[in-house]
Amino acid sequence: xxxxxLCDNITHYYGDKLIYENLSFDVKQGKIxxxxxxxxxxxxxxxxxxxxxxxxxxxxxxxxxxxxxxISPATKARIGLLLEGHIQHTYFNVRQIERFxxxxxxxxxxxxxxxxxxxxxxxxxxxxxxxxxxxRSQVALGLLFAQDPDLLILDDFSMGLDPGYxxxxxxxxxEYATAENKTIFLTSHIIQDMEMLIDDCMILDYGRLLLHxxxxxxxxxxxxxxxxxxxLEILSADGLWNSEKIGSSWETYxxxxxxxxxxxxxxxxxxxxxxxxxxxxxxxxxxxxxx
Amino acid sequence: MFQALFYKEWVKTRRIIILIGAIxxxxxxxxxxxxxxxxxxxxxxxxxxxxxLKDAPVFPSIIQWLPLxxxxxxAFAQFVPEMTNKRLKLSLHLPMPxxxxxxxMLCYGLVILVIIYLITYIILITGLSxxxxxxxxxxxxxxxxxxxxxxxxxxxxxxxxxLEPVWSQRIYNAFISxxxxxxxxxxxxxxxxxxxxxxxxxxxIIGFGLPFYSATRFKExxx
Numbered sequence: 001x002x003x004x005x006l007c008d009n010i011t012h013y014y015g016d017k018l019i020y021e022n023l024s025f026d027v028k029q030g031k032i033x034x035x036x037x038x039x040x041x042x043x044x045x046x047x048x049x050x051x052x053x054x055x056x057x058x059x060x061x062x063x064x065x066x067x068x069x070x071i072s073p074a075t076k077a078r079i080g081l082l083l084e085g086h087i088q089h090t091y092f093n094v095r096q097i098e099r100f101x102x103x104x105x106x107x108x109x110x111x112x113x114x115x116x117x118x119x120x121x122x123x124x125x126x127x128x129x130x131x132x133x134x135x136r137s138q139v140a141l142g143l144l145f146a147q148d149p150d151l152l153i154l155d156d157f158s159m160g161l162d163p164g165y166x167x168x169x170x171x172x173x174x175e176y177a178t179a180e181n182k183t184i185f186l187t188s189h190i191i192q193d194m195e196m197l198i199d200d201c202m203i204l205d206y207g208r209l210l211l212h213x214x215x216x217x218x219x220x221x222x223x224x225x226x227x228x229x230x231x232l233e234i235l236s237a238d239g240l241w242n243s244e245k246i247g248s249s250w251e252t253y254x255x256x257x258x259x260x261x262x263x264x265x266x267x268x269x270x271x272x273x274x275x276x277x278x279x280x281x282x283x284x285x286x287x288x289x290x291x
Numbered sequence: 292m293f294q295a296l297f298y299k300e301w302v303k304t305r306r307i308i309i310l311i312g313a314i315x316x317x318x319x320x321x322x323x324x325x326x327x328x329x330x331x332x333x334x335x336x337x338x339x340x341x342x343x344l345k346d347a348p349v350f351p352s353i354i355q356w357l358p359l360x361x362x363x364x365x366a367f368a369q370f371v372p373e374m375t376n377k378r379l380k381l382s383l384h385l386p387m388p389x390x391x392x393x394x395x396m397l398c399y400g401l402v403i404l405v406i407i408y409l410i411t412y413i414i415l416i417t418g419l420s421x422x423x424x425x426x427x428x429x430x431x432x433x434x435x436x437x438x439x440x441x442x443x444x445x446x447x448x449x450x451x452x453x454l455e456p457v458w459s460q461r462i463y464n465a466f467i468s469x470x471x472x473x474x475x476x477x478x479x480x481x482x483x484x485x486x487x488x489x490x491x492x493x494x495x496i497i498g499f500g501l502p503f504y505s506a507t508r509f510k511e512x513x514x
Contacts, residue, residue, distance in 0.1 A: 014514070053380055054512030077386035087376045091303050100302075103295035104385050 001028040004151050004183045005050065010059035012045060018207045019045055023059070025202060025212055029150075032177050032184040034194045034215070036284055037204030043187040044084055046204075047155045050185075051081060063151065077105055080149035084156045086140045090129035094122055094139065098146065107148045116142035116172070133160035141169060145176060152176075154186035158193055166190065170197050195219070195280040203287055210287055215280065222283045225261050226251045227270040237264050242289045253278075253286030292387055293395055299382075300369060300399040307368035308403060311361040315411045318357055322415060325351050326422050335422070342427055346481055349419065349431035358408060358442030359472065365400055366449035374453055379509060393506050397499065400446055408439045434481045440491045441475035447498035448472065454505035456513050464505075471498075 005027040012019045019042040027033045037043050048054035050061050052068045061068040064075050071079075089097060094117060102108040120135050128139060137157070144152060152173075158166050170193055177184050188194055194201070194215075201218055203210040211218075229250050234243040239260065243252035250270070254261050258275055265273070278286065326349075329338050341347035373379040382396075383389050416428055423431075448468035455461045471494060484491070 048512055051380070051384065053383075053510060073386040073388060076384055079384075081381075081384050083377070083380060085376065087378055087381065089299065089303075089372075089378060089381065091372060092299075096298075096302055100295050100299050103292055104387070 001030065003027070004029050004064060005185060006062045007046070007050070008060045008062075010046070010049060010056050010061065012042070012049065012054075012056040012059075020204070020209070021207060023209050025209065027183060027185055027200075029183050030177075030181045031200055032173075032186070032198045033200045033202060034198035035185070035187045035202045035204065036191060036194065037187075038206075038288055039189075041204040041206055043204060044155055047153055047185075047187065050153065051079075077147075078150045080144040080147050080152045082140055082144060082152070082154040082157055085159055086133065086137045086157075088128055088136060088140055088143075090127070090136075093125050093127045095124040097128060097139065097143065101143055101147065105147045109146045109148055112148070113142040113146040116145065119168070134162060134165035137161055137165055137169060141172060145172070150182060152182060152184045152186070154184065154188075156187050156189060158188045158190040166193055173197060191281040191284050192279065201280070203284065205288055218283050219278070219280060221255045222253065222278060222286065224251055224253050224276045224278055224282065224286060225265075225273060226276065227265065227273040229265075229268045229270045231268045234265075234268060240264060241286055244289075253283075292385075296385075296387075296392065296395045297399050300396060303372055304365060304368045304400075304403070307364055308407075311364060311407060314357065314361060315407060318351070318354060319411060319414050319418070322351055322354065323418055326419065330422060339423070339427065342423075342430070348434075349423065349427060350415070350435060354435065355438045355476065358404075358439045359445040359475075361407070362404055362442040362446035363449050365404060366446045366453060369396065369400055370450055370453035374456075379454070379506070383506075383510065389506070389510070390503065393503055397447070397450065397502060400450070401443060404442055404446055408442065412439075430481050433485060436488065437475045437484045437491055440488075440495060441472055444475065444491075444495050444498050445472055447495070447501060451498070451501035451505050454502050454509060456505070456509045460508075460513075 003026045005025075007023060007025050010023040011021050023046070035043050035046065045054060049056050050063060050068060052071055055069070063071060064078060066072060066075050089100070092100060098110060098113050102110060116138055120138055122131065122135060128136060131139065137160075154173075157169060157173075161169065173184060174197055176182055186194075186198070198215050200212070201215045202212045227250055228248060232245075234240070234250065234252065236243070239254050239256045241253040243250065252261075252265075256264075262273065326338075333341075342349060373382060382392055385392060412432075416432065419428055419431065445468075448464075448471065452461050452464045452468060455464055474494070475491065
């Protein structure tokens with residue numbers, strides 16, 4: 001499989017605040033990669049770096065083997081970019097914006113745009129500035145589909161969308177990616193939506209990459225362990241994530257097997273051990289902590 | 292692609308362009324009424340003598356500020372929307388070399404201004420031919436030329452300020468811009484600017500490069 005995105009040892013600071021140190025990852029063709037992280041962990045920052053809108057302190061990023069600072073027009077035509085908040089040129093109306101973008105892309109499919117917009121209660125002459133966030137998201141998505149890019153980069157696509165629009169967005173994205181072997185790199189705050197969409201999951205914590213694994217691997221192997229114990233502290237151990245006392249009970253998270261976790265916890269005189277499978281959102285909380 | 296970019300700029304600025312057109316139409320009408328009044332009250336000999344001997348202005352004094360003010364209006368109408376929510380990222384993501392994208396946007400603004408200035412000039416000079424001899428019209432042309440060059444320079448400087456991503460740097464740029472623009476409005480006898488016109492032209496040419504500097508800073512993510 002070809003590598004579509006490659007980030008190599010990216011280190012970036014805002015002032016003295018470390019965002020990442022030596023962050024490296026890649027995205028293969030045909031994959032949907034979700035970048036998850038709490039606020040301020042640098043999700044939008046990495047999208048800005050990738051597209052050449054931010055110069056990192058050190059490191060290199062490549063898209064389609066081109067350096068982030070020198071992406072050619074031909075490669076830009078292969079990349080669909082959705083900015084956080086579905087930002088678009090709001091001074092256009094529905095028809096004008098399609099007319100504008102169509103001149104730049106050789107494979108422009110205006111039927112893809114208008115087909116999606118049929119679902120909206122808007123006229124072709126309605127200014128984008130008068131649309132709701134959900135309607136604007138559909139305009140932005142329609143434009144991306146009409147562009148027919150090989151790589152879609154979506155920054156917090158679910159921001160401001162109600163459940164109906166989110167579901168619509170996800171269904172279209174999934175269909176687009178699987179039917180045409182497209183690559184998608186996206187970030188979102190709403191993790192429950194990602195579960196049904198992303199193949200690979202990358203979780204950022206403050207200053208570092210916490211995890212980069214296939215989504216099914218996380219869902220199949222990462223579990224929550226609840227138990228009772230009188231101890232006041234459980235020492236951090238290899239394989240246990242975010243052990244926390246809640247009332248008289250404890251909970252911890254792990255990729256390890258039941259036996260391995262029991263063995264680690266045996267020193268704390270635990271009782272009533274319960275093992276729970278997790279949704280992606282719960283897994284995210286387990287990996288990053290609640291606070 | 293260039294046509295599409297021009298189309299985008301047109302959609303963004305058409306209302307402001309109509310407003311600018313209306314402002315210039317108003318000032319042209321006012322100029323003719325003012326000149327007619329001067330001739331009616333003082334007579335043509337007095338009006339000519341005031342211009343030739345006392346260096347009285349041929350155009351109403353407000354005209355000297357109009358090219359600059361309208362250029363600022365156009366620059367803000369074009370580039371404030373680009374910087375709102377950092378939409379310039381969308382423009383720079385278009386499959387064209389970034390320098391061509393910025394150049395096209397700047398050329399659009401400059402072409403619009405030059406067209407408006409030329410139309411205004413032609414109407415004014417043609418209209419004044421009913422009142423003044425050619426010598427006085429040529430004098431008025433050279434005297435007002437720096438104001439129109441100030442309009443083009445002001446447009447480029449305003450763009451430089453708008454595209455700058457850091458507010459403190461914007462204020463610094465604005466201060467420099469005011470100093471540069473002051474050069475175009477020094478009180479002087481008619482014709483005093485003639486030896487300096489090439490300097491003003493050089494300022495315009497240098498000014499064309501400044502928005503690219505701001506765009507580069509924007510691209511680097513300066514905050």
